[in-house]
Amino acid sequence: MTANRSASLKDLRSVIRNCPVIDNHAHNLLLPSQLDAYPFESITTEAQGPALKDTFTSLSHMRAAKQLRELYGCNADDDWDHVLEKRTEWLDHRRDELHRRCLEGIQTILVDDGLGSAEHVHPYDWHSQYTTSSCKRIVRIETVAETLLEEMLENATEDDIASEEYMAGTWIGFTEAFESEILRALHNPEVVGFKSVICYRTGLNIEPDYEECVVKVGPSFGHYVARCVDRGNYRISRKALNDFLVLQTLEIISIRAADNDSLSKPIQFHTGLGDADLKLVRSNPAEMQGLIEQYPLVPFVLLHSSYPYTREAGYLASVYMNVYLDLGEVFPMLSKDGQASIIRQALELSPYSKLLFSTDGHFFPETYWLATKQFREVLEEVAVEYVVKDVLTIPQAIELGKAILFTNSNLLYDLNLSLTVPSSDVSSSQQSLTHNPKPNPSSSDYSTSSLESFIENNPSTKYIYLQWLDYMGTLRARILPIVEFIHIVESGSGIGISRGNTGTLQNDTVTPAVNTTGQLYVEPDLSTLRKTHAKDPLPSASVMGFWRDEDGKAIKECPRGGLQLLLDELKSEHNISLIIGFEIEVTFLHRTDPSSADTDRYTPLATNHAWGTLTPEQVYDALPLLAEITEALSDMGIEVQQFHAESGPGQYEFVLPPLPGLEAIDTLVQARQVVHQIAHTHSLRATLHPMPLPGVGTAAHAHVSLSSVEKKAVPETKEMAFWVTGVLRHLEAVCAFSLPEAVSYDRVIDNSWTGGTWVAWGTQNREVPLRRVQPGRWELRCMDGMANIYLALAAVIGAGLLGLRAREGAELSAKDCPHNPSKLSDDQRKEYGIKRRMPKSIEEALDALEKDEELKHVLAESLIEDYVAMKKVEQKMLADMEEGKRRTWLIERY
Incomplete structure (x- = not known):
């Protein structure tokens, strides 16, 4: 795609959808008295007699039947008999309107009136009442x-x-x-x-x-x-x-x-x-x-695309000045894929100046409507594909559309007609008789223009990873060719997945949360669209998705969508927005012989290692990898603020920039993906495992700042109500999401700067799970890399909202603790309102979550039920594993 272009994909689509067409080959419509003389189902097949009964199982018929339901205003599940009944109503009471709509958008028809006797069909010039020109x-x-x-x-x-x-x-x-x-x-x-x-x-x-x-x-x-x-x-x-x-x-x-x-x-x-x-x-x-x-x-x-000899016809059109290829009859006789293949085959060799549009409409007005509708859809798909693949510029593709639909026939048949393309975005000839569809919010001009801008700036992108993080923190994805992705965005749809897929574990083990009934749709959020790094095996980009129901509405059980709803409530009800900064703590490991002892199965990238050091081993073994990751992230638009050695062997930290709530987590997920993948190209495993090696603890700290929507400081009463009255009060239940594995609790210890074992908060205190860095900015320390961060932050925000609702302005029971709580006596802890212990296990955290009715309600009870059920099955599965296999299983997945 050229960078300097005067038109957009939206312009191209508009031209193809709205350009008047010259139908260079069609036939007369039947007189009313003859409508029952021919079977209506023949509109999508050349079969006759006994063979006609099988047309109902053809893709062409099923697609046409769906579109006819749209035309007549039927219900989506109406069978063929209901379609015919509805059609009869139109013919009996609104025949002229049916004809007018079915032929709308056609400038003129070149009628071969040799099909059907004069006693059976209308004369050719009768059709002029429904076309713009005679x-x-x-x-x-x-x-x-x-x-x-x-x-x-x-x-x-x-x-x-x-x-x-x-x-x-x-x-x-x-x-x-x-x-x-x-x-x-x-x-x-x-x-x-x-x-x-x-x-x-x-x-x-x-x-x-x-x-x-x-x-x-x-x-x-x-x-x-x-x-x-x-x-x-x-x-x-x-x-x-x-x-x-x-x-x-x-x-x-x-x-x-x-x-x-x-x-x-x-x-x-x-x-x-x-x-x-x-x-x-x-x-x-x-x-x-x-x-x-x-x-x-x-x-x-x-005529008729010469199907199945389209390539032979294209050859003749390419080498003989006097040969033209009509792209008719296969619309609606073929499946949509077959139709797209026909247009591609025709364009393989034939100049587009030799291609002509026709409906081969005959007897029934619906044949005109179906052919025109389907031809526009498929031509648009192919034209956009060629633009995206940099085969055509947008102006060239626009000219191709006009030429095939109008100009070529106008010149060839010496019709001397003028071409005027309406500016309307959706041709009325493609709409139903009874319904004008409302635009889907996801197909807004913003979405379209942002996608076009991305394609223009990244013309080599051929595939899109449409991704979402499941309940277990596993990144799931569908890979879409860029053309199909554009279609999804333009149509305002998503990719359908079974609701049952949301209830399976990391290895697809089925849990009680699996529901085999129902469908949800993963809808791309274009604000997250990023090109992938240079070493990705595909020329691609990634985008995060929301779960939507069949009506396109948000699903509260969606980890990402549920978080967005809570962020919206925080903003609208309390005038608070969040800025979040993440640190990626990661340990780089060499894989050794799988048959070796558990303690030797992985070795760290560097052993002469300590926090903030750059030993020669690190400089030459680790530093090039860290720089490559940082540069790859920068190329993708993720600017790492700093990176350094952490305390454990092979352990490093990348500090990401603070960003608004959802954007920060999306960036974290995409950045982690790059870290894992580039490490793999060096035959290393980058893991977020909370205890990948003995004595090496890995966290996923989040720095969360509260600010008003006007970028002013949030009143301290609201800040404390959010964090202390809300988050601290529900922290045990929050841990079910933020510390989601049994091994996560190996880090819940005292005197190790890991957040300690007491439910408490303190300013610049690293021995409590909630550290107040400065007014308005807090660090959540009880979280590791195995968490689904969307769910973990949703739980934090949900708890904070509960605190704002219940205790804004009230006296705080828990006070700022300047000490290590584990060093205090019971009476001293009581002075600071420290009375509760952190969960000692995932089972304790899940139990706390199940009992926390307030938090269950503010999140989504069905989400909690499914999550708890899945975690219990997962923990049983992991507990049944031998310890070494369990550690390997988790390291290879997180």
């Missing part, structure tokens, strides 16, 4: 010939047939009359082209030599006349005679073109797809190569 005729040459012969042979007898003089006169009279009709059509401004269905009759292997054809046609004509008189059937289906009609037409219009020194009126040929009346192997347009070469002044239009 409709024109395409003359079917076989119908001309058959009509002439029926008139000439009306009174013929068997004696006439036996007379050579009669047969010779009939032949001469027929050829003269046929030539006269073709010439009349050439001069008729209502006729813009011709058509042959020789593909149906005898195939496309047409004799290219006119003189050779004339020699062969005599006996064939005699047999044809005899059959007509004997049976009254005037259908021409003898090869020599059918070939002659095509060649005679080509001769006449070619001579006319030569006289005017210009191309003639085009001739359309049915190619490829058709009902069982044709022989598929004889419908390949490659059979026509010699014929095309013989008449270079006659434009050949290969």
Whole structure:
């Protein structure tokens, strides 16, 4: 994609959705009295008779049925019979409106009126009342010939047939009359082209030599006349005679073109797809190569995408100036994937200036509507894909859309129409008769423009990791090609996953939280869209997602979405916003022989190591890795404020910048991912395990600052109500999220700067779980890297909200403790309001969470129930493991 562009993807989509179309090939609609003479389900298939019953299981029918429910205003689960009933209501009471809507957006129709007798269909010009410009005729040459012969042979007898003089006169009279009709059509401004269905009759292997054809046609004509008189059937289906009609037409219009020194009126040929009346192997347009070469002044239009011979047709359109490919009938006869493949195949070789749009609409107005709707959808998808892949610039893609939909046919058929593209973002011709859909909030101009800006600045991005953190802190992802991701954003949808997937463990073990019924949708939050690091195996970007229900509404059980709801409440109800700064404490380990003893299975990256040191071992073994990670994060827009050695062997810390609540956690998740992945490229395991090696404790401290929405200091009464009355009061339950594993509690010890074992707070006190750094800024010390940080912070904020609701301005029972609580006596601790111990195990924390009715209510009771159920199954699974295997299992996952 070019950086300097005058149009956006939104402009491209708008043009394709709203550009008036010239339908270069279609047929008449049925008279009302004839509607029941043809099965309506035939609109998506060429099958007839007994084969028609199977069309209901085709992808093309099922897609069309869904769209017809939209058109008629049916319920989404209405079956086909209900669709037909609804259609009948429209035909009985609002037929004109149905016709008008189905043909809306069509500038003009070039009508081949040779399908269906005049007693069954409306005349071609009747359709002009529903189009912007008058409709024109395409003359079917076989119908001309058959009509002439029926008139000439009306009174013929068997004696006439036996007379050579009669047969010779009939032949001469027929050829003269046929030539006269073709010439009349050439001069008729209502006729813009011709058509042959020789593909149906005898195939496309047409004799290219006119003189050779004339020699062969005599006996064939005699047999044809005899059959007509004997049976009254005037259908021409003898090869020599059918070939002659095509060649005679080509001769006449070619001579006319030569006289005017210009191309003639085009001739359309049915190619490829058709009902069982044709022989598929004889419908390949490659059979026509010699014929095309013989008449270079006659434009050949290969109809119906020549499916399944689209590539052959594209080749002919690319090497012969006078060949054009119509992209019709496969809409709506094929699946959506098949349709996209057809457009891609056509564009593989054929210039887009040779491609034409048509509906092949016939009999039923819905055929026009479905074809136009589906063609716009698929053309938009392919055009956007080519822009994203840097195959086309946006202006080029816009011109491609206009050319195929309008300009090419306008020039080829010499229609002299003016093109005006409405500015409306959604064409009314794509809407239903009864419903104007409301735009989805996720498809806002902001979302669209931010995505376009990202694509423009990162043109090499081909894939998107759509990610979410599950209850167990496992990062889940779906990988989407960029084109599909754009479609999801533009449509305001998400990727559907079973609700049951939210109830499985890290290794997909099923828990009681699994519900096999129901669906949720992961919707990308474009504010989190970042390119991945240079060593990612895919040219990609990552984006975090929200869980949404089927109506697009937020799900409170979503870890990320639930946190956002609490942040919104904190802001709207209490005028408080949060700024959070995270430290990534990580230990880099070498993997040794898996068969070695547990204590030797991992060795640290550096052993000559202490807090804040840079020993030669660290400088040469660790520092290049740390710098590579920091530079990769910087390239992604994550600026590390500092990094340094922590106290444990192989343990380092990256300090991330303080950011608004949700953004800070999103950044943490994406940054950790980079740390893990780049370490892996160096054959190292980067782990957040709270005790990866004996004596090495790893935390995930969060610095949380409260400020008013106006960026002013929060009153101390609110600050204390939030942290002390709220968070401290519910801290045991909060630990179920912030210290989520049995091994997490190996760090809940005294005299180790890990937060201690008492529920307390203190200014600049590292032996309490809540450290007040300065007014308005607090450090949560009782959290490690195994936590789902969204859930952990949601629990903190939920507890803080409870404190604001209950105790704002009240006297605090817990006071600022300047000492190590473990060094105080019981009476001294009582002076500071220190009465409770931190949980000693995950089981104690889960028990506290289950009993904390207030916190359960402010979060979501169903979330708590599922989380507790999953943790119990997980802890049983881990407890059943041998200790060494358990440690390895956790190190490799966190």
